[in-house]
Amino acid sequence: DTAVSQTPKYLVTQMGNDKSIKCEQNLGHDTMYWYKQDSKKFLKIMFSYNNKELIINETVPNRFSPKSPDKAHLNLHINSLELGDSAVYFCASSPYKVNDPPIRELFFGEGSRLTVL
Amino acid sequence: AQSVTQLGSHVSVSEGALVLLRCNYSSSVPPYLFWYVQYPNQGLQLLLKYTTGATLVKGINGFEAEFKKSETSFHLTKPSAHLSDAAEYFCAVSVPSQGAQKLVFGQGTRLTINP
Numbered sequence: 632d633t634a635v636s637q638t639p640k641y642l643v644t645q646m647g648n649d650k651s652i653k654c655e656q657n658l659g660h661d662t663m664y665w666y667k668q669d670s671k672k673f674l675k676i677m678f679s680y681n682n683k684e685l686i687i688n689e690t691v692p693n694r695f696s697p698k699s700p701d702k703a704h705l706n707l708h709i710n711s712l713e714l715g716d717s718a719v720y721f722c723a724s725s726p727y728k729v730n731d732p733p734i735r736e737l738f739f740g741e742g743s744r745l746t747v748l
Numbered sequence: 749a750q751s752v753t754q755l756g757s758h759v760s761v762s763e764g765a766l767v768l769l770r771c772n773y774s775s776s777v778p779p780y781l782f783w784y785v786q787y788p789n790q791g792l793q794l795l796l797k798y799t800t801g802a803t804l805v806k807g808i809n810g811f812e813a814e815f816k817k818s819e820t821s822f823h824l825t826k827p828s829a830h831l832s833d834a835a836e837y838f839c840a841v842s843v844p845s846q847g848a849q850k851l852v853f854g855q856g857t858r859l860t861i862n863p
Contacts, residue, residue, distance in 0.1 A: 733842035
C-alpha cells in the first residue's frame, strides 16, 4: 500500500496548456503539502492544507490553484503552463495539526515530473 | 528566519570510508531538525530526526546525527559507506509560517560512493 500516491508520475505538455496533478494519502493525516523541486534539486514549499483548509500559501503565481476535496486528497491545477514550471512536484502529508508543536515528520510521494515544452 | 545550510553540494567517498555530511542551522528557538534521503527518481525518505531529548540520533541504514547547540550543527555520519548510499541528502528544519509549520530544506548534498 502506497502511503502518499501521486498521479501522473510524468507529464509532458506544451506551453499555455492547463494540467492537474492528483495526490492521495492513506495515512489518516490532517495536513498535506505541495513542494516544488527545481532542476538544481532545491525543494520549496508551495501550499499546505489542514483538514481541507488552506493554511500556508507561499509566493506562488496564481496560475497554481490547489484544491482539497477532503483531508485525504490534495490536487494541484496549473493554468497557462510556462517553461519555468518544469520541475518535479512532490506531495507530502503529516500528522501535524494547527497549534501543535513543530512538525515531527513529512511523508512524501514519489513525485510528478512536469516537463513544459 | 530559521533555515539550514548544507556545506558541500557534492561529497565523494570510497566504499567503506566514513561518510560526513554537514548541516548548520539558524534558529532563535530549539529547532526540530531532519535528514532526508532521495534516491534517483524517487521521493524523499526520512533518515532521522531530532525533536527533543537525546542529542545523538540514530536513523535507518546505519546513519546517525548529533545535535550540537553550541555549534548550531546537525551533521550526518555513517561509519562505513556502502555503494547503495549514493543519493541526494537533505537537511531540513521545521519553521513557523502563517500560523502553521512547514519544513524548510537545505540545498542538498549529492553523495557519491567510489568502489
